[in-house]
Amino acid sequence: MADKPLSKRLISLDFFRGLTIIGMIIVNTPGAYQYTFAPLKHAEWNGATPTDYVFPFFIFIVGVSIVLAYTKYLSKGRERGAMVPKIIKRSLIIFGLGLFLNVFPEFDFANIRIPGVLQRIAIVFFACALLFLYTSRRTQWWLGGALLVGYWLMIVLIPHPGEGLSLAEPGKNIAAWIDSTFIPGRLYQGTWDPEGILSTLPAIATGMTGMIAGYLIVSDRTREQKVVGLMVGGFVAFVLGNVWNWFFPINKHLWTSSYVLHTSGLASMVLGACYYWIDVLGKSNGTFAGVVFGTNAITAYVISGILPIVTHSDWLGDESLRSLFMNGGVSAGINPFVVSLLWALFFCFLCYIPVYFLYKNKIFIKV
Template identity: 50%
Template sequence: MQTTTQAAIHTTGAMPLAEASQPGRLVSLDVFRGLTVMAMILVNNPGDWGHIYAPLEHAHWHGCTPTDLIFPFFLFIVGVSIVYALDGARRQPATHGRTLVRIFKRSAILFGLGLFSALFPKFDFDTVRIPGVLARIAVVFLVCGILFLKTSRRQQIGLLAFVLVFYNVLLQLVPVPGYGPANLEAGTNLGAWLDRTVLGEAHLWKQSRTWDPEGLLSTLPAIGTGLLGMLAGQWLRRREVEPATKVAWLFVAGGACTVLGLIWNGWFPINKSLWTSSYVLYAGGLALAVLAGLYWLTDVQGYRRWIKAPLVYGVNAITVFFLSGLIPRLLNMVKVAGPTGQPTGLRDWLYQTFFVPYFSPVNASLAGAIACMLIWLVVLWLMYRRNIIIKV
C-alpha cells in the first residue's frame, strides 16, 4: 500500500452540464463507493450479533435483503473504476505489458491483505480461511482488468451472457459427486463440493466449514458483476453522448436487468451465497440505477453539499474496510474487568458500558454499529483534510 496526496474535491457550486461528459474522476463513483463502504461498516460491526434488525442481516438462503446488495455494489464499482483507471493504457497497446504487471501486483496485494486479515491474530495457517471478501475483490479486479485491456465491449457483453447462462447450467444440471443430482442446498451444491475438494473444509468459512459464501465457483458470476460495472463505466466515458442521455439509458438498463433478474429468480433463485445469475442481474440493475442517480446529482447538476461524509469514505475505501476488521480484534486483546468482575475484551467492555444499559438489545446493537461508523468517519475526515489517500 502507498500513501499519496490529492487535491481536495470541491463540494460547493454548480457544475456546467458539459463538464460531466469530460474524462476525469467521477465524483459520483467516489460517493457511491463511500456509501457502500459506510453500509458495509454498519452491517459488519453490530454491538451484538445476536440482536440485529432484519434489513441489516443477510437473507438466510434464497432471497435478498438490503445487506445482500452491499458486496455486489462494491464489485460493480470495481468494474466502473477499472474503466477510469485503465482507459488510457487500453488505447496504447505498447503499454499493456506494464499495465498487466500493475494489475497482477494490485490483485496480489488485495489477496494478501485478505489472507492477513483472516490469519490475524493467531496466524494459524492450518485453519485459515482462504476465500473471503478481499480475495474475491482481488480475483474480480484481476480478471476484469485483463478483459478490459484485451477485449471489446461487444465481447464483454457476450462473455457476461455466457458466464451467467453457463453458471446456471453448472449448478442446476451437473450432478454433484457423492451427493447425486444437482441441487442448490447450502452444503451439497456443486460449488460447495468444489470448495471442499480443492481448498479443504479447514480453509472454508468458519461458520459452516462445509461451504463458503465467497467460494471458488461462485466467483465466476461475481466476475459478471464486475463486467456489468465495466460496461456502465464505458458508457459514461463516451464523450459524444450527452449526460442526460447517459443517465436515461443507465436507468433503462438498470430497470431491464432488475426485471430480468426477478424473472430468472423463478427457476434460479436470487441468492447471495451462491451468487446466482438472477442475483447478478437483480443487484447489478439496482447498482446501475443508483449510479445513474448519483451521476446526475453530483457530476451533472453539481449538488455536492451533502456528499462529504461518503466522499471521505470513498477515497479510502479499502483502508477503512481492512482496518475496521482488525481493530475490534486488537481492542479485544486488551483485557479489562467486566461488569461481573471477569476479564473481558476492551471492545466488548466499551459496548457493555456505554450502550447496553441505555437501549433495548437490538437498539444497543444498532447504536454500537453507528458509533463505529461515526468514529471511522472522524478518522477518514482527518485523513481527507490532510489529503492522505492510501492506495493499494
C-alpha cells in the same frame, strides 16, 4: 461512439463507493449478532436483504472504476502490456490483505481460510482489467452472458457427488463439492464457502456489468443521456434478474446469475441517481463522509478488520469496549437492537477518523 477520459474525478462514484464501504462496516460489526435488525442480516439462503446488496455493489463499482481508470491511461499513450505488471501487483496485494485479515490476530496458519471478500475483489479486478485491455466490448458481452448461463446450467444440472442436488438447502450443489475438494484450509461454512471457486465466475460477471456502466460514462453522450442509460439499463437488468429468480433463485451465497442481474441492476440505478444529483446538478450537501470513505475504500475496509482487536478484546478488564457499550445501553433501558445498531454506527465513526485524516492530507492509498 468514441471513449474519452473524464475531465475530472467522478465524485458520484467516490460517494457510491463510500456508501458501500460504510454499509460493509455497519453490517459486519453489530454490537451483538443476536440483536441485529433483519435488514442488516444476510438472507439465510435464497432471497436477498439490503445487506446482500453491499458486496455486489462494490464489485460493480470495481468494474466501473476499471473502465474509467484504464481509459485514462490508454489516452495518455500507455502500452497495454506495460500495465499488466501493475494489475498483477495490485491483485496480489489485495488478495494478500484478505489473507492477512483472515488470520489476524491469532495468525493460526494451520486453520487459515483462503477465500474471502478482498480475495474475491482481487480476482474480479484481475480478470476484468485484463478483459478491458485485451478483448472487445462485443467479446465481453458474450463472455458475460456465457458466464451467467453456463453457471446456471452447472448449478441446476450437476449434482453434488455426495449430497445430491437441492437449490433449497446449503451444501447440496456442485459449487460446494468443488470448494470442499479443491480449497485447502478452513471453509467459512465448514464444507463450502460463499466466496468459493465456482461462484467467483458469476462474480466476475458482476464486475463486467460495472464495466458496461463505465463504458457508458466515458462515452460521448451527454450527461443527461448517461443518466437515462444507467437508469433504464439498470431497470432492465433488475427485471431480468427477478424473472430469472423464478427458475434460478436469487442467492448471495451461491452468487446466482439472477442475483448478478438483480444486484447489478440496482447498482446501476443507484449510480445513475448519484451521478445525476452530484455530477449533473452539482449537489454535494451530505456527501462528504461518503467521499472520504470512497477515496480510501480498501484502506477503510482493512482498518475495520483490524480495529476489533481494540474494541472487541477485554484489554479494559473483564469486558471489551463493545460489551461495555452494549451492557450500558441495555441497562439504560434502550432496546438491545437499537444499542447494537448504535455500536455499529459508533464503530463506523472510529473507522472514519483515520480515513478522514488521510483525506484531509490528500493521502490516497492505492493498493
